[in-house]
Amino acid sequence: MNTELMMWFLRLAGLICVGLVVANFVASRRLGYARSLAGAETLVRQIFYVHCAYIVMLISGLAILSLGWPELFLEPGMGRVVSGFFAVFWGSRVVVQLTYYDPKYRRRERFWDFFFLLVFLSLAVIFASATLVTQ
Amino acid sequence: MKELLNIGLILAGFGLSVLVVASFWIPKILGWKEKLAGLTPLMRELFWTYSAYILASHLFFAILALGFRDWLLSGTSAAAAMSGFICFWWSVRVYLQFFGFDLEEVEDTALNRLAKHLLTVLFVCLMILFAILTWWNLGGAG
Numbered sequence: 001m002n003t004e005l006m007m008w009f010l011r012l013a014g015l016i017c018v019g020l021v022v023a024n025f026v027a028s029r030r031l032g033y034a035r036s037l038a039g040a041e042t043l044v045r046q047i048f049y050v051h052c053a054y055i056v057m058l059i060s061g062l063a064i065l066s067l068g069w070p071e072l073f074l075e076p077g078m079g080r081v082v083s084g085f086f087a088v089f090w091g092s093r094v095v096v097q098l099t100y101y102d103p104k105y106r107r108r109e110r111f112w113d114f115f116f117l118l119v120f121l122s123l124a125v126i127f128a129s130a131t132l133v134t135q
Numbered sequence: 136m137k138e139l140l141n142i143g144l145i146l147a148g149f150g151l152s153v154l155v156v157a158s159f160w161i162p163k164i165l166g167w168k169e170k171l172a173g174l175t176p177l178m179r180e181l182f183w184t185y186s187a188y189i190l191a192s193h194l195f196f197a198i199l200a201l202g203f204r205d206w207l208l209s210g211t212s213a214a215a216a217m218s219g220f221i222c223f224w225w226s227v228r229v230y231l232q233f234f235g236f237d238l239e240e241v242e243d244t245a246l247n248r249l250a251k252h253l254l255t256v257l258f259v260c261l262m263i264l265f266a267i268l269t270w271w272n273l274g275g276a277g
Contacts, residue, residue: 036178042237044170048178050231051185057227058192061220072213078206079213085195089188096184102176 006133007070013126014066016119017059024056062086073130083130090124140271141204143264148201150257155194157250162186164250165241196221207268215272222265229258 028034033052037045065072073083097106097117106113162168171179199207199217207214232255241247 031177031181033178036175039173041170041240043165043240044167044182046236047165048182048185050235051182051189054189054192054224054227055185057224058188065216069213069216072216075213078203078217081199081203082217089191092191100184101180105177 003074003133006074006130009126010066010070010073010130013123014063014068014070016123017063017066020059020119021056021063024052024059028052073127074133080131083127087124087127087131090120090127093120094124136271137208140208140264140268144200144204144207144268147261147264148197148199150261151193151197151200154254154257155190155197158190158193164247192224196224208271210272210274212272215269218265218268218272222262222269225258225262225265229255229262232258 033048037048040048071079073079094117097113097120167182171182174182199221207218238251
């Protein structure tokens with residue numbers, strides 16, 4: 001694949017990641033994190049929110065890199081390793097959604113389930129392509 | 136300086152590897168399974184999924200520190216960005232260690248106290264190492 005085209009796809013991945021960061025905040029309200037965690041012990045609640053924050057931080061970092069410096073993901077050596085990590089990251093997210101998340105809930109939210117599967121799959125394909133593309 | 140940072144990265148990689156392995160005991164020590172039982176299935180699934188991704192990130196940092204030291208010490212903007220990100224990651228963790236978590240619910244045993252202190256030392260060392268590495272990659276050593 002052409003390097004210039006690949007860089008556009010990586011920028012698109014960056015935009016998708018920005019969307020995911022926003023979606024995380026929407027999800028916390030829609031899924032009622034605060035209400036669901038109200039009965040949990042303080043430490044469990046804190047760990048949950050800390051993990052959420054770290055995931056958002058990781059996706060934000062990825063968005064910044066993909067939008068600002070997409071060429072980094074195509075550099076031989078390290079660039080490919082980072083791309084490979086994110087290909088596995090998003091690929092495994094598809095597997096988690098299909099095999100681990102509550103099927104009843106997924107059926108109830110069929111549109112969003114399909115939408116996010118498509119989003120995660122697109123990101124996995126983009127970063128896998130960045131790992132494999134030869135300059 | 137470069138040699139020192141190289142040794143620091145080997146130690147960091149080793150420390151992160153130990154952290155990744157030790158992380159498998161954290162749910163047992165903190166009784167996550169029992170404590171999460173009262174949550175809805177979706178919240179439980181989210182909790183475990185997020186935890187797994189955080190663990191994977193730590194494993195990735197360990198792989199970087201052990202297998203890609205030359206690149207992390209290359210003095211490029213990409214190496215500075217990566218070092219800076221990892222430094223930020225551990226700075227947040229250090230802040231949480233001192234001011235974020237309420238550890239009163241954790242059983243006060245000698246082993247838990249030791250684990251807490253070792254974790255604190257590890258997080259502080261990682262924060263300092265990656266801060267120096269960021270400075271180095273930005274040309275701070277001249």
